[in-house]
Amino acid sequence: xxxxxxxxxxxxxxxxxxxxxxxxxxxxxxxxxxxxxxxxxxxxxxxxxxxxxxxxxxxxxxxxxxxxxxxxxxxxxxxxxxxxxxxxxxxxxxxxxxxxxxxxxxxxxxxxxxxxxxxxxxxxxxxxxxxxxxxxxxxxxxxxxxxxxx
Amino acid sequence: xxxxxxxxxxxxxxxxxxxxxxxxxxxxxxxxxxxxxxxxxxxxxxxxxxxxxxxxxxxxxxxxxxxxxxxxxxxxxxxxxxxxxxxxxxxxxxxxxxxxxx
Numbered sequence: 431x432x433x434x435x436x437x438x439x440x441x442x443x444x445x446x447x448x449x450x451x452x453x454x455x456x457x458x459x460x461x462x463x464x465x466x467x468x469x470x471x472x473x474x475x476x477x478x479x480x481x482x483x484x485x486x487x488x489x490x491x492x493x494x495x496x497x498x499x500x501x502x503x504x505x506x507x508x509x510x511x512x513x514x515x516x517x518x519x520x521x522x523x524x525x526x527x528x529x530x531x532x533x534x535x536x537x538x539x540x541x542x543x544x545x546x547x548x549x550x551x552x553x554x555x556x557x558x559x560x561x562x563x564x565x566x567x568x569x570x571x572x573x574x575x576x577x578x579x580x
Numbered sequence: 581x582x583x584x585x586x587x588x589x590x591x592x593x594x595x596x597x598x599x600x601x602x603x604x605x606x607x608x609x610x611x612x613x614x615x616x617x618x619x620x621x622x623x624x625x626x627x628x629x630x631x632x633x634x635x636x637x638x639x640x641x642x643x644x645x646x647x648x649x650x651x652x653x654x655x656x657x658x659x660x661x662x663x664x665x666x667x668x669x670x671x672x673x674x675x676x677x678x679x680x681x682x
Contacts, residue, residue: 454666461660461661
């Protein structure tokens with residue numbers, strides 16, 4: 431089978447109608463000043479979320495990370511960050527018992543706990559994770575590394 | 581902005597509409613106009629309390645307009661994570677690891 435050349439095609443090729451977005455790609459989407467190739471690699475994916483073609487699942491761990499800087503910057507930044515989460519096709523995955531339990535089992539391959547929780551969310555839901563983190567992408571079957579699509 | 585409860589108290593109650601067998605209801609034209617809900621819009625219904633349902637417009641947005649909103653110079657999130665967001669995420673996650681091993 432031919433390898434997908436863009437992230438949107440790669441997610442859709444998995445047959446999943448959703449993906450787990452790691453924290454960094456969401457930052458690329460909302461703040462726009464990261465390396466342009468990364469921003470433009472992720473845009474078609476988030477455009478598909480905006481139209482409801484795909485769902486974007488965000489771990490509660492990422493939600494916490496994503497609000498750290500806006501919380502320090504003030505209410506306007508927090509409100510703008512919230513607009514991302516108000517998109518109808520953006521869903522939050524709680525870190526429930528099963529997810530946390532599975533994450534603990536992944537720590538051997540994914541040493542950082544936050545990475546392990548996000549990986550566990552992806553594996554439990556059976557949808558690919560989209561990440562900029564090479565180590566995380568290597569450790570999680572089916573993960574899509576943004577760097578492979580720039 | 582007044583709460584929906586205050587608005588209900590202020591305004592004369594509209595005429596009731598009956599819920600159909602399959603759960604459909606007609607949104608009163610005046611209410612739709614006031615809320616900016618137009619034919620073709622997507623809405624979600626959110627149970628608020630027994631007998632109270634909130635209908636919220638959520639329609640799929642034009643992705644270009646969303647990107648434009650983030651591209652604006654006055655976007656308060658611009659540059660907030662520094663020039664390399666991946667490095668920022670690494671820093672935050674490494675703090676967890678340091679605590680795990682301490």
